Amino acid sequence: xxxxxxxxxxxxxxxxxxxxxxxxxxxxxxxxxxxxxxxxxxxxxxxxxxxxxxxxxxxxxxxxxxxxxxxxxxxxxxxxxxxxxxxxxxxxxxxxxxxxxxxxxxxxxxxxxxxxxxxxxxxxxxxxxxxxxxxxxxxxxxxxxxxxxxxxxxxxxxxxxxxxxxxxxxxxxxxxxxxxxxxxxxxxxxxxxxxxxxxxxxxxxxxxxxxxxxxxxxxxxxxxxxxxxxxxxxxxxxxxxxxxxxxxxxxxxxxxxxxxxxxxxxxxxxxxxxxxxxxxxxxxxxxxxxxxxxxxxxxxxxxxxxxxxxxxxxxxxxxxxxxxxxxxxxxxxxxxxxxxxxxxxxxxxxxxxxxxxxxxxxxxxxxxxxxxxxxxxxxxxxxxxxxxxxxxxxxxxxxxxxxxxxxxxxxxxxxxxxxxxxxxxxxxxxxxxxxxxxxxxxxxxxxxxxxxxxxxxxx
Numbered sequence: 001x002x003x004x005x006x007x008x009x010x011x012x013x014x015x016x017x018x019x020x021x022x023x024x025x026x027x028x029x030x031x032x033x034x035x036x037x038x039x040x041x042x043x044x045x046x047x048x049x050x051x052x053x054x055x056x057x058x059x060x061x062x063x064x065x066x067x068x069x070x071x072x073x074x075x076x077x078x079x080x081x082x083x084x085x086x087x088x089x090x091x092x093x094x095x096x097x098x099x100x101x102x103x104x105x106x107x108x109x110x111x112x113x114x115x116x117x118x119x120x121x122x123x124x125x126x127x128x129x130x131x132x133x134x135x136x137x138x139x140x141x142x143x144x145x146x147x148x149x150x151x152x153x154x155x156x157x158x159x160x161x162x163x164x165x166x167x168x169x170x171x172x173x174x175x176x177x178x179x180x181x182x183x184x185x186x187x188x189x190x191x192x193x194x195x196x197x198x199x200x201x202x203x204x205x206x207x208x209x210x211x212x213x214x215x216x217x218x219x220x221x222x223x224x225x226x227x228x229x230x231x232x233x234x235x236x237x238x239x240x241x242x243x244x245x246x247x248x249x250x251x252x253x254x255x256x257x258x259x260x261x262x263x264x265x266x267x268x269x270x271x272x273x274x275x276x277x278x279x280x281x282x283x284x285x286x287x288x289x290x291x292x293x294x295x296x297x298x299x300x301x302x303x304x305x306x307x308x309x310x311x312x313x314x315x316x317x318x319x320x321x322x323x324x325x326x327x328x329x330x331x332x333x334x335x336x337x338x339x340x341x342x343x344x345x346x347x348x349x350x351x352x353x354x355x356x357x358x359x360x361x362x363x364x365x366x367x368x369x370x371x372x373x374x375x376x377x378x379x380x381x382x383x384x385x386x387x388x389x390x391x392x393x394x395x396x397x398x399x400x401x402x403x404x405x406x407x408x409x410x411x412x413x414x415x416x417x418x419x420x421x422x423x424x425x426x427x428x429x430x431x432x433x434x435x436x437x438x439x440x441x442x443x444x445x446x447x448x449x450x451x452x453x454x455x456x457x458x459x
Contacts, residue, residue: 014227027149030228031156034140036221037100038157041136042164043214044107044207047172048073048114048126049280051203059120063415070280071411072123073130078404080134081397088138089245089394096139097226103132103139104218111208122204129207134400137375138393143228145380145392146242147235151319151327154376158315159308162368165279166304172210175201180213239324239384242391250394257382260448261395265402267441268374271339272403273410274434275367281423282360288424289356303357307364311372318377324385325453331378332446338369339438346431363431370438374399385453 018026048069058068091099107129114125144153174180177200184195201209231242245253254261278285282300286292291299314334321327345362348354354362379392379399414426421429 019229030153033225034157035160037225038160039164040214040218043168044211045133046165047168047210048207050169050172067415068123069126073126074407076127076130077134080131081401084135084138084397097222100139100222106132108211111211115205115208141393146231146239148238150380151377155312155315158372158376159312163304163308166300170301172206175206245390245394260445263441263445267438268399268403269406271371273406275371276407284423303361306361310365311368328381328385331373335370335373336442338366339435341366342431343435
């Protein structure tokens with residue numbers, strides 16, 4: 001790593017040491033920093049989903065209160081993605097860490113407001129909670145893209161949101177049941193006082209209390225992330241230099257790849273909705289499968305841990321593909337395999353060949369194999385194989401903005417037009433739909449980009 005270039009304004013001893021460190025050491029530190037940053041962010045975003053708000057409806061309508069709260073956060077998160085198209089594409093290296101701290105402070109303040117507001121009005125606070133959080137991913141990806149080891153780094157980062165979603169929801173449930181308070185009582189000196197103060201946390205205050213627990217982790221992680229040196233000259237030669245993109249640059253990128261991007265975005269529109277539905281209603285879906293939460297308190301974390309390491313292993317293998325065009329097509333292959341797995345696993349459970357736990361695990365594996373590359377290796381390889389000067393962050397945020405719009409639409413469709421269906425039944429039907437649509441769109445897009453990059457000059 002001797003030819004690493006330090007980020008603008010960063011000249012700490014750790015940065016200089018990382019410039020000279022062996023490749024595996026740099027990869028390890030970068031994965032730890034990015035993983036822990038985004039893992040901690042999830043503690044500000046997802047614990048609220050562990051609450052059920054059973055029997056409560058939004059201002060007396062037919063929309064369940066939890067659905068209204070979930071949609072409100074997604075709306076804020078989706079708007080954040082649209083804002084991030086500009087902000088995250090244009091942010092300079094010197095401002096990334098400061099912006100990360102500002103965003104998480106905003107999100108935590110919104111969770112405190114969430115605890116203060118009556119249940120029917122919590123949708124306001126959770127909207128403002130989602131509004132900053134959608135930009136965190138792009139700011140973290142900026143530190144990792146454009147390197148020869150980007151597949152490994154981005155796969156490590158992607159582990160965070162797969163496993164964190166289950167862990168922080170289990171943490172939220174433990175807060176409400178008093179388990180976290182009991183853990184604090186075992187901590188010397190101040191632990192008993194903190195445990196007594198926490199006790200059993202209600203559904204309203206649980207998200208804010210969870211956020212306070214993970215705030216120190218986030219602060220330390222961002223500091224470590226900001227010590228990473230810039231991509232080396234060898235990285236730039238192989239993966240193209242990554243630069244902030246102006247509005248004209250972004251428009252030119254979309255025009256150049258419009259048809260292929262369109263197919264990818266149609267798939268992602270529904271894939272994000274599918275992944276979000278599974279993520280937000282895992283407790284209810286497991287209930288429908290015969291796994292009540294009280295008797296299976298760690299079942300979400302168990303399933304997502306298996307998914308995490310499965311996805312990590314597959315994506316890490318992409319780093320072995322040095323040719324950028326082949327790497328791009330392999331990424332499409334992984335994604336297509338993921339949506340096909342959705343149909344295969346559903347056929348298996350309908351034939352009673354696998355249990356409900358393994359069906360949820362396999363749908364998680366399939367959906368994340370298709371979903372994760374959009375936010376990591378897919379656009380990084382696209383930039384590298386086409387030699388377009390810019391940043392993968394822009395394409396990621398374009399996809400995310402459209403994807404979370406789809407998530408809102410599907411949530412509303414479920415409660416307003418398919419209200420009589422259980423969330424479990426709706427999810428099973430959605431799985432078949434995602435399998436067929438995703439396969440068609442991804443195969444067609446892969447063919448388009450195979451032709452588009454055939455004559456591109458790659459190192």
